[in-house]
Amino acid sequence: MPRFLIYHDIGASEISVQSLQHYLQVHKKYSVRLCKGKDLQNPSWLSQTNYLIMPGGRSLPFYAALGDHGNRNIKQFVMQGGCYLGFCAGAYYASKNTIFAKGLPLSLYLKGELNFFQGDAVGPVLNPEKFAYDSETGKIITDIHLPKGNKTYSVYLNGGCSFSQASQAANTEILAWYNDNHQPAIIACKVAQGCAILSGVHPELSDQETCHAIMIMMLNRSVQLCSGFA
Template sequence: MVINRTTGSITIWVYDDEGASALSVQSALVTMQQKLPENLITKVQTISSQDIIDNVLNDKLNDETKSILIMPGGADLPYCDKLNGLGNDNIRQFISEGNIYIGICAGGYYGAHDIKFAGQSSEESYEINGARELALFSGTAIGSISEFTDGQLYDEAVKSKTIVSLDYANGQQDEVYYHGGAYFVADNDAEFNIVATYSNGKNAVVSGNFGQGKYLLSGVHFELCPRVYQQYAVAKTDNADIEREQSLWLAINHEDYGALIYREIARMVEGVFLSNKQA
């Protein structure tokens, strides 16, 4: 796939504010540049909640300049606290006018109409349930998926991290890092695409149209960068867990890690950009 750079420019914004995981943010800043076609991207940079409220996303956008907003992993309640109201209104306008939203783990929950989340803290389980204002995907994001982690609900411990197998709509398979993400259950009348499913058949990555733009929501961390993972995870791990963290690092430390989802994003960019150019 090649998009002629003379036809326009594409900026990737990575949300970096309260709730966003440094591991996910810093990884996305690297791999979005590395793994999307190099002729596609003009620049990759962070964006804050105040920037979004100030409508930086929509400033000077036109048929020649398009953008992708990455909502990374972390915790989605702080996203709600910062962006509910005007922030989400601006994001929805941004997408509907021909741009793209990519939600990863917490960002995937945040992009669904409803969430049902169970986690664990200080040996006690907790739940976060409710509607989400952004509501790009007409359905519910449900997690964490403890069947993949020997019954362990999401927490910061290494036992709640694992590698899962994904099956793609085109028949391909790969293995991707999982840490507390969702599976996506659509409402009966929802129009969306299944990009990939978990080994249990539940939807791991979904995409769809929103106005003239598109969204992709992922329950897995396809964006991880090995160098960043070494810095933010392996290097900070207690000796008791170091072997498991190193095995996770090895699983993401190859050239094709996350490539199938990145190819889907590249197709989305091409579809949005070219269709809007021809409209």
């Protein structure tokens, strides 16, 4: 049975954490533990985990919570065959650069610490003028298209990103596209023996059918990419 670790510390959205935990424990019966940034700074979790989930929320506090030791352990975990799952803030954090709300009052530019995706996470991808932290004012339900199976799903989005240069980036596969602007919405990055699967959208906050379909797609692809699951 796969073992999941979900970051539950500063920057993490409580509803994102709870929804991910509920889906994995109740619907899939997987082993799930919550962790703090200081837990990830201790390498003891590396041998006890198949998936590390960085949930939605705000990525800026992740830098302080994880620090050099936490980031080093996360990179080692993935390179040795584990899977990093990043949703919204967790996807920004795993990218080479964060370009957020460019030209707007909340404008933010951050260099990545993990760099699993060798490109820019750019957002809010839709409705940027209405976005506000800790608010639903900028949320929308938008359609994404999964090329495999030619399926379209309506998903929750609130400040999430697209992945610039994903089609040209090495070891990167686009798993879903935004219908509105044809930008990448979900990507998979092969990293040494492991992988990072990054989502600008929130399947865990979408309707049950959509959540299940997208989560299963992401988990299935991770099994194919990560040697640690062999």
